[in-house]
Amino acid sequence: NAGVTQTPKFQVLKTGQSMTLQCAQDMNHNSMYWYRQDPGMGLRLIYYSASEGTTDKGEVPNGYNVSRLNKREFSLRLESAAPSQTSVYFCASSGQANTDTQYFGPGTRLTVL
Amino acid sequence: AQSVTQPDIHITVSEGASLELRCNYSYGATPYLFWYVQSPGQGLQLLLKYFSGDTLVQGIKGFEAEFKRSQSSFNLRKPSVHWSDAAEYFCAAHTGGFKTIFGAGTRLFVKA
Numbered sequence: 001n002a003g004v005t006q007t008p009k010f011q012v013l014k015t016g017q018s019m020t021l022q023c024a025q026d027m028n029h030n031s032m033y034w035y036r037q038d039p040g041m042g043l044r045l046i047y048y049s050a051s052e053g054t055t056d057k058g059e060v061p062n063g064y065n066v067s068r069l070n071k072r073e074f075s076l077r078l079e080s081a082a083p084s085q086t087s088v089y090f091c092a093s094s095g096q097a098n099t100d101t102q103y104f105g106p107g108t109r110l111t112v113l
Numbered sequence: 114a115q116s117v118t119q120p121d122i123h124i125t126v127s128e129g130a131s132l133e134l135r136c137n138y139s140y141g142a143t144p145y146l147f148w149y150v151q152s153p154g155q156g157l158q159l160l161l162k163y164f165s166g167d168t169l170v171q172g173i174k175g176f177e178a179e180f181k182r183s184q185s186s187f188n189l190r191k192p193s194v195h196w197s198d199a200a201e202y203f204c205a206a207h208t209g210g211f212k213t214i215f216g217a218g219t220r221l222f223v224k225a
């Protein structure tokens with residue numbers, strides 16, 4: 001039981017390049033989330049998926065797209081990376097969003113030059 | 114606007130001393146409240162949560178938190194800090210739907 005896994009752990013991109021961050025959970029959770037963490041700002045929600053087949057914007061969705069591939073997997077795509085997207089990205093999952101604990105992956109540290 | 118405020122960016126305590134980390138929320142109703150801990154290079158781990166009922170909540174690793182509606186606060190406490198408690202601590206509030214608001218975090222340093 002690995003919980004929430006994320007790949008890659010580290011990534012360096014040049015401005016304008018694209019990439020996809022992968023996330024998978026093995027807890028049979030319905031809901032999944034992508035957050036970014038920046039110094040002094042806590043975690044901010046980028047996108048979430050309440051259940052398989054649905055996705056919705058969070059607080060800071062601009063410049064990102066997501067895909068809920070199946071119940072286990074939720075990917076985050078940067079189509080044209082910008083230096084402002086330099087951050088640590090966390091994926092999380094939960095059984096029921098309004099009462100259940102969110103379980104977090106170890107994070108992906110992304111640098112955009 | 115809904116918000117979670119952690120007034121202290123960082124706190125330093127001596128090993129064995131008591132600890133209190135402050136958290137205030139701004140929300141029309143009582144939200145679901147959480148405290149998470151993040152060790153360096155790791156994801157967040159839940160310490161404890163409050164939904165309703167007893168306002169003193171016990172969590173893992175000897176932590177507890179007290180919900181005070183009159184002060185809109187949910188402060189985290191530990192009677193005796195261990196060096197392994199050095200980490201960053203986040204207060205969070207679930208305010209409805211699928212959205213949780215996180216505070217900016219308080220980094221705890223423990224000195225020998």
